[in-house]
Amino acid sequence: xxxxxxxxxxxxxxxxxxxxxxxxxxxxxxxxxxxxxxxxxxxxxxxxxxxxxxxxxxxxxxxxxxxxxxxxxxxxxxxxxxxxxxxxxxxxxxxxxxxxxxxxxxxxxxxxxxxxxxxxxxxxxxxxxxxxxxxxxxxxxxxxxxxxxxxxxxxxxxxxxxxxxxxxxxxxxxxxxxxxxxxxxxxxxxxxxxxxxxxxxxxxxxxxxxxxxxxxxxxxxxxxxxxxxxxxxxxxxxxxxxxxxxxxxxxxxxxxxxxxxxxxxxxxxxxxxxxxxxxxxxxxxxxxxxxxxxxxxxxxxxxxxxxxxxxxxxxxxxxxxxxxxxxxxxxxxxxxxxxxxxxxxxxxxxxxxxxxxxxxxxxxxxxxxxxxxxxxxxxxxxxxxxxxxxxxxxxxxxxxxxxxxxxxxxxxxxxxxxxxxxxxxxxxxxxxxxxxxxxxxxxxxxxxxxxxxxxxxxxxxxxxxxxxxxxxxxxxxxxxxxxxxxxxxx
Amino acid sequence: xxxxxxxxxxxxxxxxxxxxxxxxxxxxxxxxxxxxxxxxxxxxxxxxxxxxxxxxxxxxxxxxxxxxxxxxx
Numbered sequence: 001x002x003x004x005x006x007x008x009x010x011x012x013x014x015x016x017x018x019x020x021x022x023x024x025x026x027x028x029x030x031x032x033x034x035x036x037x038x039x040x041x042x043x044x045x046x047x048x049x050x051x052x053x054x055x056x057x058x059x060x061x062x063x064x065x066x067x068x069x070x071x072x073x074x075x076x077x078x079x080x081x082x083x084x085x086x087x088x089x090x091x092x093x094x095x096x097x098x099x100x101x102x103x104x105x106x107x108x109x110x111x112x113x114x115x116x117x118x119x120x121x122x123x124x125x126x127x128x129x130x131x132x133x134x135x136x137x138x139x140x141x142x143x144x145x146x147x148x149x150x151x152x153x154x155x156x157x158x159x160x161x162x163x164x165x166x167x168x169x170x171x172x173x174x175x176x177x178x179x180x181x182x183x184x185x186x187x188x189x190x191x192x193x194x195x196x197x198x199x200x201x202x203x204x205x206x207x208x209x210x211x212x213x214x215x216x217x218x219x220x221x222x223x224x225x226x227x228x229x230x231x232x233x234x235x236x237x238x239x240x241x242x243x244x245x246x247x248x249x250x251x252x253x254x255x256x257x258x259x260x261x262x263x264x265x266x267x268x269x270x271x272x273x274x275x276x277x278x279x280x281x282x283x284x285x286x287x288x289x290x291x292x293x294x295x296x297x298x299x300x301x302x303x304x305x306x307x308x309x310x311x312x313x314x315x316x317x318x319x320x321x322x323x324x325x326x327x328x329x330x331x332x333x334x335x336x337x338x339x340x341x342x343x344x345x346x347x348x349x350x351x352x353x354x355x356x357x358x359x360x361x362x363x364x365x366x367x368x369x370x371x372x373x374x375x376x377x378x379x380x381x382x383x384x385x386x387x388x389x390x391x392x393x394x395x396x397x398x399x400x401x402x403x404x405x406x407x408x409x410x411x412x413x414x415x416x417x418x419x420x421x422x423x424x425x426x427x428x429x430x431x432x433x434x435x436x437x438x439x440x441x442x443x444x445x446x447x448x449x450x451x452x453x454x455x456x457x458x459x460x461x462x463x464x465x466x467x468x469x470x471x472x473x474x475x476x477x478x479x480x481x482x483x484x485x486x487x488x489x490x
Numbered sequence: 491x492x493x494x495x496x497x498x499x500x501x502x503x504x505x506x507x508x509x510x511x512x513x514x515x516x517x518x519x520x521x522x523x524x525x526x527x528x529x530x531x532x533x534x535x536x537x538x539x540x541x542x543x544x545x546x547x548x549x550x551x552x553x554x555x556x557x558x559x560x561x562x563x
Binding site: 040041043049196280283286287290382383387 | 497513
């Protein structure tokens with residue numbers, strides 16, 4: 001079956017909506033659309049960043065996940081305290097595979113969980129004293145930490161603890177930045193607000209520490225924003241930028257350090273990979289320090305070449321030549337990868353449902369492999385993301401915002417994709433449906449997928465999944481019985 | 491009243507409202523001279539906002555308070 005036509009896709013959406021009660025139907029209808037490239041603004045056909053309906057099995061996270069898990073967590077030499085009951089911190093510990101270099105527990109703290117472990121008495125009498133004591137203890141046990149951030153969990157906001165006052169007092173006492181982050185989980189509709197809150201706290205507490213004398217800048221300084229080094233992504237991106245002659249001063253925040261972040265205002269341009277989670281700080285730096293920012297995409301050779309040229313356009317001829325040199329150097333390697341995998345993947349259909357960036361960024365990489373994307377959707381994107389998506393996607397592609405478990409299952413049944421790219425919560429549902437699946441949040445324990453090196457791994461992984469013989473051996477129990485009976489009869 | 495940020499895009503001014511993540515090009519601005527800048531601004535998506543007329547900012551992007559007059563939110 002080829003891609004759905006516009007009418008078929010519309011009919012599918014109608015069919016899916018049929019099962020909802022009247023009110024929910026009206027609401028969900030606004031979140032589903034069929035792509036139409038002629039549209040200039042997504043505003044009129046899709047609604048996003050709205051509260052999920054109770055009972056529809058949303059896949060979203062919370063503000064704490066966006067702040068601690070995404071933005072603050074990967075900064076390797078800072079300690080992020082999960083301030084509140086122990087679960088939020090412990091169950092989100094080290095699951096994101098944001099790689100870093102360093103000795104964990106000595107000078108880097110990415111994989112560790114620091115929590116104030118709230119008990120009933122802390123809820124009743126307040127946890128400020130406990131937080132102060134915790135920071136003292138951290139300072140004693142881990143003296144090489146460069147700073148501390150206090151990531152609030154829900155109860156902190158509910159009982160009204162004054163973490164700002166404690167942070168100020170402790171920052172003076174230990175002479176290191178202590179950043180209070182008001183990212184209580186109940187704020188906002190998804191992790192997206194957590195990103196915003198985290199960006200704002202970086203703006204208020206980290207960037208003011210910038211000292212222009214600290215770092216001797218060159219005309220080729222850049223910063224990578226919004227790359228969390230999942231499976232080594234930021235490293236695979238960084239080597240390309242360095243090869244073309246740029247100097248990467250800071251990585252936000254995968255394998256990043258506090259000093260890098262403080263020095264970022266000295267760069268000439270901010271390169272923004274994950275638009276959704278870091279555009280706020282890029283806009284702030286543009287206004288305050290006059291640093292332009294540029295969105296780029298390092299998935300798949302076509303998009304990488306485009307991005308490298310776009311980046312080089314902001315610099316002089318030396319960098320422009322550098323970009324061409326890098327593209328030329330890697331093109332034979334990429335052609336070999338495509339020659340190897342394209343025949344095996346040509347024409348396969350992919351259905352995506354990821355977070356706030358990848359549903360549109362990885363499309364180029366799939367197309368380089370000859371695969372087509374039949375449906376895409378975001379958990380927590382906003383309208384500006386959909387504006388960008390409409391241009392990237394083919395006409396008549398299904399687009400869904402904050403899709404529910406039921407909708408995804410229905411879409412998969414109808415479009416019959418050869419591969420689904422989504423998160424861990426969806427993974428086993430689709431495994432059981434017998435559809436090949438790749439986890440596109442953490443690259444299914446593989447990676448990196450960014451950059452030229454990443455594309456080779458990406459292509460191998462997609463082939464490994466789609467053409468895995470195990471999918472043919474999966475027979476559901478009811479069909480198994482029928483098959484055996486047939487055998488007997490024969 | 492809401493905070494907005496106005497920046498220079500490839501074709502004219504770009505409007506951005508952080509609170510609602512609305513990003514759109516500005517199709518027309520009532521006053522656009524160095525001495526008087528602002529007034530009624532119209533967005534591509536149909537929104538109409540009002541900025542108190544003021545001397546043009548020295549550099550963009552520039553954050554300013556704006557009032558929503560009409561159009562989609």
